Amino acid sequence: MNFEKEIVEVYFALIAIAERSYYPHDKERAHDLAADTVERALKARDSYDVNRPLLPWCRAIMRNLWMNTEQRLENVNTQRLGEWESEGGATADQCAIVHDLLNLVKRMRRRSVCVDSLIEFAKGYSLDEIATARGLPLGTVKRRIHDARVMLAKLVNVN
Numbered sequence: 545m546n547f548e549k550e551i552v553e554v555y556f557a558l559i560a561i562a563e564r565s566y567y568p569h570d571k572e573r574a575h576d577l578a579a580d581t582v583e584r585a586l587k588a589r590d591s592y593d594v595n596r597p598l599l600p601w602c603r604a605i606m607r608n609l610w611m612n613t614e615q616r617l618e619n620v621n622t623q624r625l626g627e628w629e630s631e632g633g634a635t636a637d638q639c640a641i642v643h644d645l646l647n648l649v650k651r652m653r654r655r656s657v658c659v660d661s662l663i664e665f666a667k668g669y670s671l672d673e674i675a676t677a678r679g680l681p682l683g684t685v686k687r688r689i690h691d692a693r694v695m696l697a698k699l700v701n702v703n
Contacts, residue, residue, distance in 0.1 A: 547589055547598075554599050555582050558606060566610050568679065581606040648699050652692065661685050662692035 558581050562574035584605050585592070592601060652659045664674045675685045 547592070547594075550598050551582055551585060551602075554602050555579075557599055558582065558602055561603065562606065566606075566679065577606060577610060580609055584609065645700075648696065652695055652699070656692065656695065658688040658692035658695065661688040662696070665689050 555578060558578035559575055562577045562581075563571060566577060567574040581602055585598075585602050588605070592598070649659060649663070661674055661678070664677075665671070669677075671682060671685050671689075674680075675682045678685070
């Protein structure tokens, strides 16, 4: 097997995968991701098992590259609920309310994908940043935030 020849063939499959899965609305970024993947594969070719197919190995590299570069919302250091400083400090009631809200949010996360968008919006990210990071249309992000707010209001019994 000629690694260089096969990696060229895999490159075109990687472009299609990147355009479909990671950047459906941005062909340039999809091509960049595929090219970076091939570059990483060439650098790590000594760790490749020639008895296995090349495409799945390259897909794993591409997924890891994408997660490391595009999922910055997960890596931002933000202040956790309950760690802010307010006059008089946090009373036991305030801590209990925050704890109850966090439990509600955890329950909501298991039922709906909307909650992650709401959490990111609450952390201070703009709608455009959330849409870009998640690869979603702006309208979808707005709708998810709205749906999550309605769901949370029902759980908290707010009219």
